[in-house]
Amino acid sequence: MTLTQPDLSIFQTLESEVRSYCRGWPTVFDRAQGSTLYDEDGRPYLDFFAGAGSLNYGHNNPVLKRALLDYLERDGITHGLDMSTSAKRAFLETFHELVLSPRGLDHKVMFTGPTGTNAVEAALKLARKVKGREAIVSFTNAFHGMSLGALAVTGNAFKRAGAGIPLVHGTPMPFDDYLDGATPDFLWFERLLEDSGSGLNKPAAVIVETVQGEGGINVARAEWLRALADLCRRHDMLLIVDDIQMGCGRTGPFFSFEDAGIVPDIITVSKSISGYGLPLALCLFRRELDIWEPGEHNGTFRGNNPAFVTAAAALRTYWADAQTEKQTVSRGEQVEAALRAIAAEHPETGARVRGRGLAWGLVFEEPARAGAVCRRAFELGLLVETSGPEDEVVKLLPPLTIDPAELDEGLRTLARAVRETA
Structure with missing residues (x-):
């Protein structure tokens, strides 16, 4: 099959060199529906990226699109700062009824700004204000955003270096199994907290992802999370769970921490909360x-009112019962089985599988292989990206609404990409 080379000149001439995703997927996308994107030539690409987790319900979800169009056609408020609007009221009522109340969460809702890093900045600022302390503890391989406060609690050296100034008041601790089980959980952390000579200023808070997406699909065990919550209680530190990528059902439950039975003091949510990519x-x-x-x-x-509209519609459509959670767990089992088969077929690669719900990673001993697999997958019509500190992980984040046949097709394509790059 001969593919027409897309004209990328305008992007290369005018757009900053900072662009990244377009380099791995060198085409011009034109439209999208469900789990598929189409380029300008009409070529389809199965999407196992889902807007970096912002499109849990797929592209142009028809239910959400209808709600948005109806709102816009009646001249509903588009920009409202933090004014009270009917769209915001509907979202808050729905969010309380379907998300907070059933989980026994009496949390207040703060609308921070349009992105996940805005929510993280607000969380860090509030924790410091409440406790009157500056220090925040984060974890190895964490990713919390690209603004300065969020970068200070992010582990990736390349992203941290982009700040151009010292990143202060953040201290990293080992994430679950970072030391391969050689040291009991939180031994080092607790010793530092208890020793006045350790040099660790008493933290205001600890911020954690239950599954580190950008860090390489590192999954924290439920018992590790419970021990962390207990540590925070005993040492008067607030617990912040960053659920920006793994929330909104990505791991199965609406919040990724639910299975651990913990209640964070502060929770950050973004990406798929609007449901429509807004x-x-x-x-x-x-x-x-x-x-x-x-x-x-x-x-x-x-106060993004169109996003309030699609968010409320998404909650009513997908979170009024337990069906979405059950379906995500089932689809996740399908992914896990396929990835384990791929790893078993290629023992020479040292491939390992890790993940939860519909967030999965295929980890290669040789980091370059993960990039080669992603490039070949694109050529075959599948969008997947790498993650991890060395880009050694092929990361899968398909829409939660993907049907089993599409999921199987994408997994077969991935298996072929691994086979053809082995």
């Missing part, structure tokens, strides 16, 4: 932590 971010926190003064933390685009 910018929206939330910072949720226990009611007694709401000590903000009016206007103390604000932003022009923190």
Whole structure:
């Protein structure tokens, strides 16, 4: 099959060199529906990327699109800062009814700004304000965003270096199994907390991802998360769970920490909360932590009303019962079985499988192989990206709404890509 070379000259001439995803997928995308994108020549690509986890319900989901079009056609409020609007009220009522209340969460909702890093910045600022301390503890291979506060609690050296200034008041600790089980969980962390000569300023909070997506699909065990929550309680530190990529059902339950039975003090949510790929971010926190003064933390685009509309529609459509969670777990089992078969077929690659729900990684001993697999997958019509500190992981984040046949097709394509690059 002969493919027409796309004209990328305008992007190369005018757009900054900082662009990245387009380099791995050198085509011009034109439209999308469900789990498939189409380029300008009409060639389909199965999407196992889902907007980096922002499109859990697929592209142009028809239910959400209809709600959005109806709202726009009646001249509903588009830009509202933090004014009270009917769209915001509908979202808050739905979010409370279908998400917070059933889980026994009495958290307040703060609309921070349009992106996940805005939610993280608000969480860090609030934790410091509440506790009157500067230090924040994060974990090895964490990723929390690209603004300065979020970068200070991010592990990736390449991304941290982009800050151009010292990143302060953040201290990394080993994530679950970082030391291959050689040291008991939190031994080092607790020793530092208890020793006045350790040099660790008492932290205001600990921020953690239950599954590190950008860090390489590193999955924290439920018992590790429970031990962390207990450590935070005993040492008067707030627990922040960054659920920006793994929330909204990506691991099965709406929040990724539910299976561990913990209740974070602060939760950050973004990416798929709008359901439609529209910018929206939330910072949720226990009611007694709401000590903000009016206007103390604000932003022009923190009230994205079209996103409120699609978010409420997504919650009503997918979270009124347990069906979405059950389906995600089932689809996840399908992915795991296929990835384990791929790893078994290619023992020479040292491939390993890890993941949860519909967030999975195929880890290669030789990092370059993961990149080669992703490039070949693109040529075969499948979008997957790499993650991990050395880009050694082929990362799979298909839409939660993908049907089993599409999922199987994409997994067969991935198996072929591994085979043809082995």
